[in-house]
Amino acid sequence: MVSMEYNEKQLAIMDTAERLFGENGFSGTSVRDIAQEAGVNVAMISYYFGSKEKLMEMLFEQKSNKLTLMVENLIQDENVNYLQKVYVLIDDYVDRFVSQQAFHKIMIREQVTESGTGLANQILALKKRNLASIKKLIVGGQKTGEFKKNIDIVMMMATLVGTMSQMITSQCYYREVSNIENMDDEEFDKLIRKKLSTHLKHLFKVVLTNEA
Amino acid sequence: MVSMEYNEKQLAIMDTAERLFGENGFSGTSVRDIAQEAGVNVAMISYYFGSKEKLMEMLFEQKSNKLTLMVENLIQDENVNYLQKVYVLIDDYVDRFVSQQAFHKIMIREQVTESGTGLANQILALKKRNLASIKKLIVGGQKTGEFKKNIDIVMMMATLVGTMSQMITSQCYYREVSNIENMDDEEFDKLIRKKLSTHLKHLFKVVLTNEA
DNA sequence: TAAAATTAAACAAACGTTTGATTAAAATAA
DNA sequence: TTATTTTAATCAAACGTTTGTTTAATTTTA
Structure with missing residues (x-):
């Protein structure tokens, strides 16, 4: 598929859709919601994208x-x-997850829905790409002897992505158990970024190498 | 709230609802879908539960x-x-996650939706209960000197729950990258149960104790 | 017979999508 | 240059379905 270039109005629709899909899910968001918040006529969505699903x-x-x-x-x-x-x-991963929360919430939610929609295949392709990237790095480290043999890369990926997803989706839970309910969003983002980075690096170090 | 006792028809509705909500989400499941698959009249859902949300x-x-x-x-x-x-x-955790997949898919999905529905509070309460349980165990181990100090229990919980969620929600991805597309469901369940158990125990051991 | 359970039908509201008219800019013909 | 045609963008309105819920009548149970 050719790398589409979208006009202003199309981008407004996509931005709004991303936010609303992230907040309320695909079924939970109506095209009228999107149109209204994006400041365009409802018909423009079908006109530009064909359908809600294709959008x-x-x-x-x-x-x-x-x-x-x-x-x-x-x-x-x-x-x-x-x-x-x-x-x-x-x-890099943590940065992306935290700064693109709406998009990743869409991924998390649609991943649960097994059905063979077009989206499911897109998610599958993205995950396979990311797995291949990590695999290269770890196999490289194993060849130099820096990393241990017998590392279950798929499970480590599940931990990496799963831990981040968990933090993204349970922010109000985290605020509550940490007694930081009143922290402003920007500072909070910085905090979970740091927490995730430290925690995941620690996990990967002890699993990949022999040192504690 | 008094521990309700449900009759056969109510249980049929709840079982079907659990399965369909797990498969297609709350908004993606209509009360007519539920009624049909449960073999009851649509009106029975309002009659017994008041509304779809209360169900x-x-x-x-x-x-x-x-x-x-x-x-x-x-x-x-x-x-x-x-x-x-x-x-x-x-x-115990892994067993529950794998054997109650539909329920946990509901949790994963509804957790993403931040809004202050009654369900959001129920999820919050459940997570706080589980955190308290784990905390007791880990603090106990720290008192005997068996576990290290400075353990970020909340992050470990995020890894525990997140890793399991990730495996539950990306089963077809896992089948594909492991070349086990044709394995029957029962055997596959046993496999990811084993994989999760081994992986998580390993993670917790290296993080909680000083041994590798 | 009184209460509870069950039903088909009806309800208004919301859904995604299509329509036909209108506008304004761009392309073509004179 | 003008006049004419073509094109794309935009809109309010309407389309047919599906949504969750309610009603009123009927059957079952106690």
Whole structure:
């Protein structure tokens, strides 16, 4: 598919759709909601995107195209060891998750729905791409002897993505058990970014290497 | 609230609702779908539960009441050390997640939706209960010197729940990357149960204790 | 017979989508 | 240049369905 270029109105629709789908889910968001908040006529959604479902798919494609991990350049850098490369990757991942929360909420929710929609295949493709990226890094570290053998990469990915998803989706829970209900959103984002980074790096270090 | 006792027809509605909500979400499931698959008249749902939303809440309450962790008896058992207690808890958790997938898919999905519905508060309460259970165990292990200090229990919970959620929601992805697309469901359940158990125990061991 | 359970039918509201008219800019013909 | 045709964008209104819920009549149970 050719890399579409969208006009202003189309982008307004997609931005609003991303936010509302993230907040209320696909079925929970009506095209009239989207049109109203984006300041366009309802008909424009069908006019530009064909249908609500296709809007979702195009939105997903546009977003996921921007999410290709930058692991290719990273893997060739000779100046840092493989653990540090993994650290950079984790920070990259965490950054993306926290700064693109609406998009990832869509992913989390639609992932649960098994059905063979077009979106399900798009999500599958994205996850396979990310798995391949991490795999390269870890196998590289194993070849230099820096990492242990017998590492279950798929399970580590589940932990990486799962932990981040859990933090994104249970923010008010986290605020409550940490007694930080009144912290402003910006500071809170910084906090869970830091928490996730530290925690995941620690996990990966002890699992990948032999040191505690 | 008094522990309701439901008649056969009510239970049929709740069972069907649990399955369909798990598969297609709350907004994605109509009361007519539920009524048809449960073999009852549509009006019976309003008659017995008041509304679709209240059906969801009652369903959630019934399920979550059965999900209280059995940590109380566990913590007093003098014959096993604290790491083994944590292992038992993990297996208990994994068992529940895998055998009650529909219910947990509902939780995962509704957790994403922030709004202050009655359900959101129910989920919050359940998570706080579970956190308290784990906390007891870990603090107990720290007092005996078996576990390290400075353990971020909330983050470990996020990893525990997040990893399981991730595996539950991306089963077809996991089948594909592991080349086990044709494995029957029962065997597959056993496999991810084992994978989760091993992986999570390993993670908790290296984080809680000093051994690798 | 009185109460509870069950039904088909009806309800208004919301849903995604299509329509036909209107506008204004761009392209073509004179 | 003018005049004419074509094109794309925009809109209010209407389309047919589906939504959750209620009603009123009927059957079953106690």
